[in-house]
Amino acid sequence: MTTLGVIGLGRIGAFHTETLSGIDGLDGLIITDERTDVAAAVAAKHGAKAVDSVAELLASGVDGVVVSAATPAHAELTLAAVERGIPTFCEKPIASTAAESARVAAAIAKSGVPVQVGYQRRFDAAFAAAKRVVDAGELGLLHTIRSTTMDPAPPPMDYIKGSGGIFRDCAVHDFDIVRWVVGREAVEVYATGTVQGDPLFTEYGDVDTAAVVVTFDGGALGVISNARYNARGYDCRLEIHGFDDSVVAGWDQGAPVRNTDPRNDFPAGPAHHFFMDRFTEAFRTELAAFVEVTKGGPIQGATVEDAVEVAWLAEAATESLRRGAPVRIEEVRNA
Template sequence: MTFRLGLAGTGRIGSAHAEILKALPAVAEVVVADADTERARATATKLGAEFAPDIDTLLGSDIAGLVIATATDSHPELVVAAVDRGIPVFCEKPLAADIAGTLEVIRRVEQSAVPVQIGFQRRFDAGYTAARAAIASGELGWLHTLRATTLDPAPPPAHYIPRSGGLFRDCGVHDFDIIRWVTGREVREVFVLGANRGERFFADAGDVDTAAVLMRLDDGALATVSLGRYNGAGYDVRLEALGSRGNAVVGLDERVPLRSVEPDHPASPFPAYPGFMDRFRRAYAEELSVFTDVARGRAENPCGPREALEAFYIAEACELSRREHRPVAVDEVR
């Protein structure tokens, strides 16, 4: 059985999602809309999708599910509007721009049985899945250290930053979520240092372009998260899980942008990933494929709104720690 899906937002990630959705066997038709109607029309023409001139038309076009890839500040209204119409939702993180907004959306959607899946694509990446299995099996022994890295090769456009939510809510939240998911543990405390050595627009927006996060998990394990917007060598996303009996490393492949200066260690001939869409293309496809099953009632929701909220709490604690230059218990921001 095939069905129609709606897509709100045809920017960088929205256009990529449209291509993936069009290729899924379960999807008969994709209907796209965007505040920028010409961009939406161009995307529809390019992909052979259906064009909707506005969101109201999109929601009324007999769609069986809605994928939301618009700017963060529009997520709450779109999610609630779809759920009120009984339309299952896939929403790119975050659910809302702040905790209060997230809690309000959760309150609204939990009054309904309509599923809302939040987009944390790393949960569908083969490497992270394998690391989770290794930890759960006891193969690594007890974990003592985790090291996560998300380093962009170049910063986003200046106009994006004020609406992004900042480095921790926009970028680091993926690491915070995946540390919880891979380990099955909760983050109890964080301490953060941030820096600005690049473009002025980060500081002007009250943001940082580089950060180091130290975390304590509920079992006593320590985790570090390195975040940055200026990793000229390429897109670098990794996770190291170090245990008493072994370790598991995600992202250590021939395209990792690390250069050894040891004389007997030749450089990889393969280019680094240029960005997140290339690195996680298969994960995005798997994530959206699962959503088609969730929307049809054939699968459990793999990442509901409350999962997104937990990662958001960690991001909020990180921002507070950075501003006040002190350790912050995650419970402080709940």
Template sequence: MRIGLIGVGRIGSLHAQTLHDLEIVESVFLADADVARAHETADKLGIAAAGSVAELFASRPDGVVIAAATQAHAELVHLAAAAGVPAFCEKPLASDLAGTHETLATVAAAGIPLQMGFQRRFDAGYAAAREALAAGELGRLHAVWACTLDPAPPHASYIPASGGIFADCSVHDIDAVRWVTGHEVVEVMATGANRGADFFAEAGDVDTANALMTLDDGTLVALAASRYNGSGYDVRLELHGSQRTVIAGLDERLPAGSAEPGVTWPGGPAYANFAERFSEAYVAELRAFVDVAAGRIESPCRGEDALAALCVAHACERSRREGRSVRVEEIAQEVPPQ
């Protein structure tokens, strides 16, 4: 398999190394808007770099991994569809719902496989929690708690185009809740606060947010997000059942400490960033994509999953801004499928 990779920034460089190390990938071909950066990354790995995205597609790769800037995702997926090349795309598929619908229609018309980059579906803890729930080990699920707590905020220039904390950060939790529980979010009530850098408020965003979400079976989900978790990168999903509770992300590297005297667990070191926390998941999701591109399996995370999660994130954002409960169908019906 020959895989193209577009975008060699922070996540793209990680994917480049992962693809290079996968034994089922014969070769990797890189492209980036910054051609010099593409060649620099390629030289470090001993792989090839293209002078442009057009050159990459002209080389007829067996699949393409899209890890470019958010605003370029939709256009690049359109190019993959036009070339008939199976695509893996980091979230979001497009920055808005209309663009997401349009891109999904293009993908469907072209008939190419599309896999979205929600790596938590490939994390061992999340998968085990899903299996335990499906097997009935938890009894009746009565509450879910999900969090993404970043150790430090991104650069100020990133925030205005990020889509807001729910679409940028919590969308991973939203997808994980849908995937693990097998249920859809139907209503949300959200709030947020700014007690950190001014650039969040200046962009109309918040640095800390919470949402109470209701699933279609009545289960309550509490969601938390923050850009200022100084202890480290804390990402967890808790499932509380009538018979048992299980928690994904509860291990020795949990970025938290007990206030109880004499308790030394967890022992650390704490997870510093997403690359450490989900290192194995990133490998597993790209291994799965190679199988998708080869036609061996169906996409384990479709574009429609990205659309569903984005609708919930937008509902949370509207709820935060307007101070009211928002039903997800209110968002979804505003931009009907094409």
């Protein structure tokens, strides 16, 4: 009998609860949210049991915990689960800042409790295949890897306020996938960004459109593009170029762009609407892999150590945007 807990039942927590309710080998779900009305509604919809507090959930004997609460709560909730020896899946990012992520990672490493981090792109069929092709050496020496993430519309501005900014909240997915595929550490980032949408982005010290150039050890360049207003749909692509060959992942019929070439009707659509429909299968595979972790299996996705490296990239990008100049990873790591 395997029972999982889910803490935090907003957009992604409710979706994870739905996904988990369809995963084989899972016998029960115990869920909670600061908002008990939300927990009761999600429980009723997906056949889970709602409890009124995190303490009650952690004391209930669950075999694993999914932390999908708002970002500022990740560190405390993950450590609370780990202190009880409960294998944990934490949504990205593992903490609000890189320094805090490093502290959380040190405590987790000391505990020996397995923690998987929610970078689901690693479980997407196309992205995973791209990684295998690179690892097999089929592209030769990599020179450029482009990663795009554009949301159809911004999340609620209350979410933006606590998100840590576009690099810690959104670009982290690009940083993780690019770093994972390249297989090298980043040495420097150069970030820029603008606000053309809701002025609250400026008030919260954030941007709605961003670009980052990441220089990797060895010389490969990562080119990352993010936007919060992309009405045609959820655009998530990876383009990898090597001296010998090139591949793309995410260029499917649902790629949310109109092709102006009259002789070519690709992509035919319908466009991906949002991360939930684009990554439904990846989320399922990712959470099924976590269920195996609760049974003693290895972590197949991003580890806490990966998440810390990604957090330093986000930190350096945030600082680079502030300064208007390139920032070396070593500099923020040693600050």
